[in-house]
Amino acid sequence: MIFLSNYIYYTGAFGLIFIGLYILLTRHNLIKMIIGLSILDTGVNLLLISIGYIKKGTAPIFSTPNLNPQNMVDPVPQALVLTAIVISVAVLAMALSLAIRLYQHYRTLDMRKIKEQRW
């Protein structure tokens, strides 16, 4: 329990990552697998953001003049996650377009019924 209360953001991030991995491994429907991939992306982004967090920290924006720079959270993971979110949108769009093509070709989204895609 101490681990849970000290590392609450890490626990949440890895919870999302495990949910995404479980969906990817066990579901057969292609749309559900894409949803799992999206949840996995969100978990990784949350993990990166929470590594840069400081206890009682503020956003790294000097919106009022007398803010203490020591209290600001790390801006580097936030800039990296901005990149990662855009790339995950690109991956999602490509995956959905390929799913549309797959459905029009095989008339099904079930990966068990597509012979070349079975594992």
Add this chain to the structure above:
Amino acid sequence: MRNIISIILLIIIFFAVIFSISEIPFGIPKTKVGSYYINKGIDETGAVNVVTSVVLNYRGFDTLGEVTILFIAALGLGAVLATIERKTKKAIIPSSIVLSTGCKVFFPFILLLGTYIFLHGHLTPGGGFQGGAIIASGYLLVYLGCPKRRINQNHFKIIESLGGLTFVIIGLLGLIFGNYFLLNFLPKGIPSILFSAGIIPIIYIAIGFKVGSELAGVIDNLIEES
């Protein structure tokens, strides 16, 4: 069978993660790079929002690659979906009067909000990518609420190319005025007013137009196929 194997695999990963993650401390002071950006960021770039100065000034080349990835994904989506022969148009069901009036009323305000967010990217949380996504959501509202309206794809493509070109040209101008790509050659101005931070607002305006038109094009492609 498959479920059991997956759960065993996940349990193994879980224990590996527990042992490694308990070594990473949580909530400690930041790294050297992060404190450098926070302490020197305003003087060196003029942007009040430190994340923006990292994204567009210290790591601006990375952002150019990111924009390129988004462009290639939109292009690939169009290429994958374009090979299908056009089917006969389905009969469009007209939406109710509440929905069509609502989308007509809200569409300009959504565009205004998106524009505000990418204009103030160096002062408030937000920026080109977020503002562009909001603009694309306005177009999504039009596509869902008023099904008869269609926006010309070619205009999107022209705006997108102009946005990308502006980014690259500003970067190359830095090479002319100074000695490296994406040099902040314009005057920095007083921090925390709108006309400050040199080239950062100009690049964010270009990215806002580019991302907005790109995502709206993606929505258009996906809706045409469904």
